[in-house]
Amino acid sequence: MHSTTVAPSPADNLLMGLDYSVVQQCMHCGMCLPTCPTYVETLQERSSPRGRIAMMRAVADGKLDVTKAFADEMYYCLGCLACQTACPAGVNYAELIETARAEVERRNVLGSPQRNLLRSLLLQRLFTSRRRLHLLGRILRLYQRSGLERAVRALGLMRLAPKRLRELEPLAPRMSSRFTHEAFASDYMATNPVRPAYRVGLLVGCVADISFAHVNTDTIEVLQANGCEVVLPQAQECCGSLHGHNGDVNTARRLARINLDAFDVNGLDAILVNGGGCGSHIKHYDHLLAGDADYEARASTWSRKALDIHEWLEQIRVRPPRGSLATADGPLRVTYHESCHLKHGQGVSSAPRKLLAMIPGIELVELTEADWCCGSAGVYNITQPEMSAKLLQRKMGHIASTGAAVIAMGNPGCTVQIEHGLRQCGLAARVEHPVSLLAAAYRAEA
Amino acid sequence: MMTASDPELTAALTAVLPAAQVLTTAEDLAVFAFDGTAILHQLPACVVMPETVEQVAAVLRVASERHVPVVTRGSGTGLSGGSVPCEGCIVLCLVRLNHILEVDTANLTMTVEPGVVTQMIAERAADVGLFYPPDPGSIRISTIGGNVANNSGGLRGLKYGVTRDYVMALQVAMADGQILTTGTKCVKDVAGFSLRDLFIGSEGTLGVITRITLKLIPQPAAKATLLGLFDEMTAAAETISAIIAAKIIPCTLEFLDRTTAECVEGYAHIGLPTDVAAVTLMEVDGHPAEVEEQAARIEQIARDHGARDVRRAATAAEATQLASARRTAFSALARRAPTVILEDVTVPRSRLAEMVAAIQRIAADHDVTIGTFGHMGDGNLHPTFLTDERNATEMARVEAAMKEIFQVTIDLEGTITGEHGVGLAKKPFLPAAVGPVAMEVMRRLKKDFDPAGILNPGKIFD
Ligand SMILES: Cc1cc2nc3c(=O)[nH]c(=O)nc-3n(C[C@H](O)[C@H](O)[C@H](O)COP(=O)(O)OP(=O)(O)OC[C@H]3O[C@@H](n4cnc5c(N)ncnc54)[C@H](O)[C@@H]3O)c2cc1C
Ligand code: SF4
Ligand code: SF4
Numbered sequence: 003m004h005s006t007t008v009a010p011s012p013a014d015n016l017l018m019g020l021d022y023s024v025v026q027q028c029m030h031c032g033m034c035l036p037t038c039p040t041y042v043e044t045l046q047e048r049s050s051p052r053g054r055i056a057m058m059r060a061v062a063d064g065k066l067d068v069t070k071a072f073a074d075e076m077y078y079c080l081g082c083l084a085c086q087t088a089c090p091a092g093v094n095y096a097e098l099i100e101t102a103r104a105e106v107e108r109r110n111v112l113g114s115p116q117r118n119l120l121r122s123l124l125l126q127r128l129f130t131s132r133r134r135l136h137l138l139g140r141i142l143r144l145y146q147r148s149g150l151e152r153a154v155r156a157l158g159l160m161r162l163a164p165k166r167l168r169e170l171e172p173l174a175p176r177m178s179s180r181f182t183h184e185a186f187a188s189d190y191m192a193t194n195p196v197r198p199a200y201r202v203g204l205l206v207g208c209v210a211d212i213s214f215a216h217v218n219t220d221t222i223e224v225l226q227a228n229g230c231e232v233v234l235p236q237a238q239e240c241c242g243s244l245h246g247h248n249g250d251v252n253t254a255r256r257l258a259r260i261n262l263d264a265f266d267v268n269g270l271d272a273i274l275v276n277g278g279g280c281g282s283h284i285k286h287y288d289h290l291l292a293g294d295a296d297y298e299a300r301a302s303t304w305s306r307k308a309l310d311i312h313e314w315l316e317q318i319r320v321r322p323p324r325g326s327l328a329t330a331d332g333p334l335r336v337t338y339h340e341s342c343h344l345k346h347g348q349g350v351s352s353a354p355r356k357l358l359a360m361i362p363g364i365e366l367v368e369l370t371e372a373d374w375c376c377g378s379a380g381v382y383n384i385t386q387p388e389m390s391a392k393l394l395q396r397k398m399g400h401i402a403s404t405g406a407a408v409i410a411m412g413n414p415g416c417t418v419q420i421e422h423g424l425r426q427c428g429l430a431a432r433v434e435h436p437v438s439l440l441a442a443a444y445r446a447e448a
Numbered sequence: 449m450m451t452a453s454d455p456e457l458t459a460a461l462t463a464v465l466p467a468a469q470v471l472t473t474a475e476d477l478a479v480f481a482f483d484g485t486a487i488l489h490q491l492p493a494c495v496v497m498p499e500t501v502e503q504v505a506a507v508l509r510v511a512s513e514r515h516v517p518v519v520t521r522g523s524g525t526g527l528s529g530g531s532v533p534c535e536g537c538i539v540l541c542l543v544r545l546n547h548i549l550e551v552d553t554a555n556l557t558m559t560v561e562p563g564v565v566t567q568m569i570a571e572r573a574a575d576v577g578l579f580y581p582p583d584p585g586s587i588r589i590s591t592i593g594g595n596v597a598n599n600s601g602g603l604r605g606l607k608y609g610v611t612r613d614y615v616m617a618l619q620v621a622m623a624d625g626q627i628l629t630t631g632t633k634c635v636k637d638v639a640g641f642s643l644r645d646l647f648i649g650s651e652g653t654l655g656v657i658t659r660i661t662l663k664l665i666p667q668p669a670a671k672a673t674l675l676g677l678f679d680e681m682t683a684a685a686e687t688i689s690a691i692i693a694a695k696i697i698p699c700t701l702e703f704l705d706r707t708t709a710e711c712v713e714g715y716a717h718i719g720l721p722t723d724v725a726a727v728t729l730m731e732v733d734g735h736p737a738e739v740e741e742q743a744a745r746i747e748q749i750a751r752d753h754g755a756r757d758v759r760r761a762a763t764a765a766e767a768t769q770l771a772s773a774r775r776t777a778f779s780a781l782a783r784r785a786p787t788v789i790l791e792d793v794t795v796p797r798s799r800l801a802e803m804v805a806a807i808q809r810i811a812a813d814h815d816v817t818i819g820t821f822g823h824m825g826d827g828n829l830h831p832t833f834l835t836d837e838r839n840a841t842e843m844a845r846v847e848a849a850m851k852e853i854f855q856v857t858i859d860l861e862g863t864i865t866g867e868h869g870v871g872l873a874k875k876p877f878l879p880a881a882v883g884p885v886a887m888e889v890m891r892r893l894k895k896d897f898d899p900a901g902i903l904n905p906g907k908i909f910d
Pocket of ligand 3 (some may be wrong): 037038039050051078080082083085095
């Protein structure tokens with residue numbers, strides 16, 4: 003085999019540096035295998051959680067090099083954490099995979115000038131600055147709304163684009179007509195309750211901020227209708243999950259510090275997010291910044307208060323809406339798809355269903371394999387289009403058989419992916435965040 | 449760095465198999481170096497993933513010609529090291545040989561390839577109103593080939609028996625690549641020696657099972673699931689004995705001790721109290737009226753023997769949840785310690801209370817932590833050492849305690865392994881358990897089936 007390494011030592015191998023109890027926790031019982039989408043699709047042991055952990059342990063033990071094959075496998079993993087839910091032995095897969103990817107990046111085994119440039123552009127330039135994201139958002143919005151996009155598609159101009167870009171173009175989310183802060187400043191600042199029962203901060207997200215702003219404003223509406231004063235700090239940035247999951251721990255830490263500074267951590271009752279991926283990451287700011295003397299204490303308060311919107315609404319006993327979402331044809335048939343990082347990352351599974359079930363006029367039908375990854379997985383649909391397409395197809399089959407008019411889900415990544423799937427299959431259903439359905443039911447009370 | 453692949457062997461194998469089915473990279477070898485058993489670890493020379501019986505036979509011919517050992521593997525969940533590679537071997541991984549070939553509702557049989565996951569068989573049978581009872585704790589991932597090769601048990605052994613009781617016919621690839629079939633779909637069949645029964649439980653040492661015809665039975669109409677909570681371990685053991693003495697044959701009589709119950713609760717959050725000495729999971733199935741009557745009697749017997757509480761699952765979903773939680777027991781124990789070494793001792797049911805008491809005493813004597821759970825209705829216990837393989841002094845005490853447990857088992861007329869097989873882990877204890885004549889006959893059989901000794905060498909005996 004190709005030996006690329008000098009003898010590794012704990013100092014220069016992040017997997018070796020991990021607490022050994024994390025590395026050796028897996029007792030290879032295999033109970034996770036049937037829940038792992040990449041194993042079930044390939045039946046390759048190395049593409050299973052048990053296999054990946056064995057490779058990581060071999061690296062930690064100095065028995066295996068950090069090769070390109072190792073690196074590829076770490077990125078072939080969806081990071082969906084289904085294995086972590088399934089593991090009776092309490093293996094902390096999230097920490098293992100993030101550390102393994104960080105080690106891969108540190109060694110630069112996948113490095114190519116193209117990949118390095120793209121990573122630095124995306125991870126270090128774009129997704130660290132809401133200002134730059136907004137700028138990009140405005141350009142895209144102009145493209146999508148000025149008629150230019152329609153013209154490009156009508157003239158078939160995308161055929162001239164490189165293959166990858168052609169594949170990606172339909173995945174680009176629609177830009178919102180107003181980004182979250184614009185909407186907040188003009189419509190919602192003034193509607194905060196006068197004598198609030200709670201003060202909560204809202205993390206608006208990066209992609210969600212510019213292309214799912216309506217989910218953010220629906221969230222604000224629902225919170226305000228339930229006695230919460232909503233605070234939306236201008237200085238907040240992307241939560242850093244993208245960076246954490248892609249081996250860029252330093253940038254993830256930097257973003258965490260910015261957010262800790264931006265929010266009045268001690269004065270707020272809760273720090274809320276409505277995207278599963280963000281929530282699963284921000285809850286671990288304490289772990290991310292452990293040992294950082296300046297931020298440790300603040301981060302641990304933050305982690306105690308950080309909650310997914312569904313958890314919070316359940317906790318404060320959200321008021322059941324009186325307005326009905328039934329249509330002229332009868333009840334609105336809704337099914338619920340579980341975002342991996344809501345279900346497996348945060349263990350939030352029954353709260354969204356209960357919320358949907360309390361809305362009048364909704365007929366809630368269970369989705370087969372509701373918690374099976376849809377293939378979105380952060381940037382996975384971009385980096386691993388083949389596996390992603392397989393998983394999307396599997397998901398769409400189950401969705402089609404529910405006959406649902408609305409697929410509810412609590413994560414922007416899944417939303418983009420499943421909307422793409424709906425278009426591909428020609429299904430008329432639409433995707434909604436559960437909170438948006440709740441907001442609509444409140445509005446229907448009038 | 450670790451590397452074990454042998455270029456000549458690889459070339460010979462890629463001559464008979466598509467290259468994508470022959471795995472030789474360091475990454476691929478690393479993930480096949482172990483099974484579900486603690487500590488055992490060995491890299492193979494290569495791994496092959498055949499997709500047809502012909503490919504299996506071709507691999508065996510290559511191995512025979514070159515005298516290369518072949519270690520057959522299903523999902524690698526075995527708990528005696530049966531599919532742990534030996535040096536220089538080919539791992540023959542059968543997970544891609546995974547088709548359900550036929551469901552015969554006229555004869556109540558199902559014919560499958562060996563890589564089919566056990567759960568798929570159970571589900572497919574249920575789809576047509578039939579029942580495949582053997583349900584090892586690993587049911588969601590173990591393969592039927594592994595189940596047959598280990599003659600695996602499960603949670604329903606008490607009433608329904610073990611894998612062997614459901615195997616009607618086998619197709620087997622012999623060491624030299626010849627294909628043998630043994631058994632038929634006939635309920636009665638005495639044509640010659642029952643070779644089928646020799647392959648069941650042979651742990652990959654006599655041949656590679658390539659097709660299996662299974663017996664199915666009708667689904668029981670009703671089921672009741674009860675949970676008994678006990679403050680004394682002996683009270684639980686006596687309850688189990690009393691149920692059997694009362695001529696009730698439940699399908700399931702499982703138990704967890706306090707350590708195990710705590711770990712299971714830590715994972716599954718099903719509301720198991722963790723301040724009890726023992727939890728029993730008791731299930732009866734059959735005709736609704738009979739189920740009702742038996743459930744009531746079991747509850748009474750448990751209370752008479754000092755159960756603190758007896759709960760009954762209100763819904764089928766709750767019953768499934770309880771059984772699923774029980775299946776996680778072994779893995780959940782790993783929450784407690786870096787290394788979990790699980791035993792599989794089995795005693796006649798009348799000696800259960802003695803065995804349970806002995807395990808507790810031995811743990812105390814040797815100052816080791818043992819969590820015990822198991823299929824109490826079968827007399828099959830899984831005392832599990834919670835230890836750390838890097839702690840040499842503790843490992844020495846574990847060894848000593850383990851030896852003593854085996855000795856007590858044999859003294860109580862029990863067996864060193866009820867369902868996990870001998871593999872590597874129990875090999876040293878086999879001669880004492882079965883005696884010299886049986887050892888000699890087994891060796892002679894092995895020599896006849898596999899003259900070159902290429903099939904899973906070093907397993908069961910040397
Ligand atoms: C969490 C957990 C719970 C378990 N619960 C139980 C239980 O309740 N009852 C029980 O009995 N066991 C149990 N087991 C043990 C294990 O799951 C069983 O032994 C199972 O049958 C192994 O199947 P496998 O596909 O993983 O086989 P492997 O582990 O891959 O192989 C097992 C043995 O069979 C041989 N083999 C595999 N396939 C073939 C074939 N086609 N032809 C010839 N030889 C073959 C191998 O060489 C090896 O010797 C449990 C294991 C775990 C991890
Ligand atoms: S990750 Fe957990 S479930 Fe999977 S093999 Fe390891 S211990 Fe078992
Ligand atoms: S995170 Fe998902 S894809 Fe990765 S090993 Fe776990 S289950 Fe498999």
